[in-house]
Amino acid sequence: MKEIHIFLPGQPIGKGRPRFTRMGRVYTPAKTKNYEMKLAAAGSDVMIQNQLDPIQCPCKVLIKAQFEIPKSWTKKKKAQAAALEINPGKPDIDNVAKIALDALNGVAFEDDQQVYDLKVIKRYGDPCLIITVSY
Numbered sequence: 001m002k003e004i005h006i007f008l009p010g011q012p013i014g015k016g017r018p019r020f021t022r023m024g025r026v027y028t029p030a031k032t033k034n035y036e037m038k039l040a041a042a043g044s045d046v047m048i049q050n051q052l053d054p055i056q057c058p059c060k061v062l063i064k065a066q067f068e069i070p071k072s073w074t075k076k077k078k079a080q081a082a083a084l085e086i087n088p089g090k091p092d093i094d095n096v097a098k099i100a101l102d103a104l105n106g107v108a109f110e111d112d113q114q115v116y117d118l119k120v121i122k123r124y125g126d127p128c129l130i131i132t133v134s135y
Helices: 030-049 075-082 093-104
Strands: 003-009 059-067 115-124 128-134
Touching: 003 030, 003 093, 030 093, 059 093, 093 115
Parallel strands: 059 115
Antiparallel strands: 003 128, 059 128
16 A cells, blocks of 8 residues: 655644625635645645655545644643643644645545545644545
């Protein structure tokens, strides 16, 4: 089985809800759009580096989202987070998966409907998003 590893440094974010203007038009929040573009660019770089086209067969996706430990926490709570005894709350895990799959749609794989196995892990550590696509 072949694998593609995509790494994006920085605090992961979840997919934002669509917003509506007063005129009823729907738009994606700028923060979501910018993060999706960064992730798509990172995925595109990996695909070009490996001389690959978007995957056209069924694939598995593993998403590891590492969040920064809040500076306002006590030493005890920071130690618990570093020891993986405390897990991050927000953003919701499904929103992390949604932003990752949407960003890699047409980049790492033709369509996110090809994903037959999805695993998402949230934890504290060096803030980054690590995505492994296996096919």
